[in-house]
Amino acid sequence: MHLPLPLIITLAASAFLAGCKEEAENHTVDYFTANPVERAAMLESCEVSDRASEEANCVNADLAEQQAQRDQYREGFQKTFGDPSFD
Template sequence: MKMNLRVLGLLPLGLLLAGCFEEEEPNHTVQYFLDNPEARAEMMEKCEVMDDALTDANCLNASAATQSAARDENQKRQQDAVKSLYGDGS
């Protein structure tokens, strides 16, 4: 009987402590970060100051999306440069 009262006495404490922790942000895919550049930039800012950024799924996915977007932008610039020099090839 005393054991049950102790458990019931600890229940409100557990609920109180559970409310103190922030909810974790859901993991997003690389495609999500490619489609949402603002969210990608925000996540990259957060990752710069996170201790576990090297293992955080969102940091890894945002970083991969950043690299992919930069690669795509660089490729587009190169194609535009070729078109400006040689025309569109038709």
């Protein structure tokens, strides 16, 4: 059975395009800091991703999470001990 060349090219192009996925928009660390719900959703999806350490959104969401945790620790410290005084 011989397939016509245009059909072979069409099938090959379809297979190639099916392998391409649409990239999501990359967000900054500031975006994920300002949007904790989006950050949590991104971190959850990054947990199951094989290439999370290479994806900009995963890296930025992780950095925003680290920053949010530092801010939370700082606020707790200041509530407990007050502002540091170096006078």
